[in-house]
Amino acid sequence: MAAPDYPCDPMPRLDALLRDARTGLDPGEAELLLAHVLGRPRSWLYAHGDDEIGEAVVARFAQLLARRKAGEPVAYLTGRRGFWRFDLQVEPATLIPRPETELLVELALGRLPVSVPCRVADLGTGSGAIALALAHERPDAHVVATDASAGALEVASANARALGLDNVTFRLGDWLAPLAGERYELIASNPPYIRDDDPHLGRGDLRFEPSSALVSGCDGLDAIRVIAREAPAHLSPRGWLLVEHGWDQGEAVRALFEDAGLHEVETVRDLEARDRVTLGRNGG
Known part of the structure; x- marks a missing residue:
């Protein structure tokens, strides 16, 4: 032809x-x-x-x-998002890691001993971003990461394997429940902190992310209340609690920390000069 x-x-x-x-x-x-x-x-x-x-x-x-x-987030389309020194797998079962959460990692590292064995917990780990960054930077630490979503823990575990990190343990359960009877030198969390009526939930990437990782009651503080109330029983003497929260929640979170008996409570601002992370220290 x-x-x-x-x-x-x-x-x-x-x-x-x-x-x-x-x-x-x-x-x-x-x-x-x-x-x-x-x-x-x-x-x-x-x-x-x-x-x-x-x-x-x-x-x-x-x-x-x-x-x-x-409107679907680029991170879900590619299945990847950069965080800290890594390129992490992300899926719709997990919150997309944000650059501002690196401030929480930096503050945690500044309060962990160097080259000394210690125990660290990351509550609501999602893709594992915080837990894996801490485990990578402090190989002498043993990090326990909890999450109520089995799907999220599968993603976090896959990220740990891909990074070759064997000093991280993943546990299924709500916030501190999987830590029963244990104490840690530091507990960190980026919990949900958006009000359930926040109009931003219907815009942008938030429309596609799991609501359980975003929304926390009428004032956005339900999860942080639980963490602040229960964390002291799981902190070693002089151990630290660090929680990320919304730009307008610093005063309220500081009050929750102080009511829980934590000391040296302060709120640290991000690069945009907005309240971002509140931390406090256990007594003893």
Whole structure:
């Protein structure tokens, strides 16, 4: 059979594909999605603008672009999110790690002994971000991470295996319940702290994240009340409790810590000068 006498449609070049994708979408997000589909690092794209892209990749990229334009978070589309020194697996069963939570990690590290065995707990671990960062930076620490979601613990366990961290234990249960009869030098948590009527829950990425990891009662403090009330019984003498919370909750959280008998209570602000982490120390 003779070849057709009309030219076939050319495959699009990478740079043209990205240029079109950036319309109505953050350029960085378009690059992340295309790099994900290609199985390449984002930096690879910059040196391969002239490469032709096959139909299967174009179709898959178009699907992800449509889902992102509908509001689905990039982290769920790629299944990955950077945190601390890692690239973590995330799924819709887990909260997407935020950069501001790294402040909690920094404050915790500053209160843990260096090269001395100690016990640390991370409550409501989700993808394992806090627990894994602490376990990585303090290999002499044994970190126990709890979560009420079995799906979240599967993701966190997979992240620990991928990072080769064997000083982390994962336990299923609500907040401090899996720590019965045990004490720790430090307990950290990024619990849900959004009011159940907060209008932001219907906007942006929050629409797709698990409500159990976001919402905590009419004032957003239900989970923090439980943690503040029960943590002292699980802290070693002079042990620390650190909790992340909303920008307008610092005063209320400090009061909860003080009511629980914690000392040296203070709230630390993030890079935007907003209340972000409250910490307090056990007596003894």
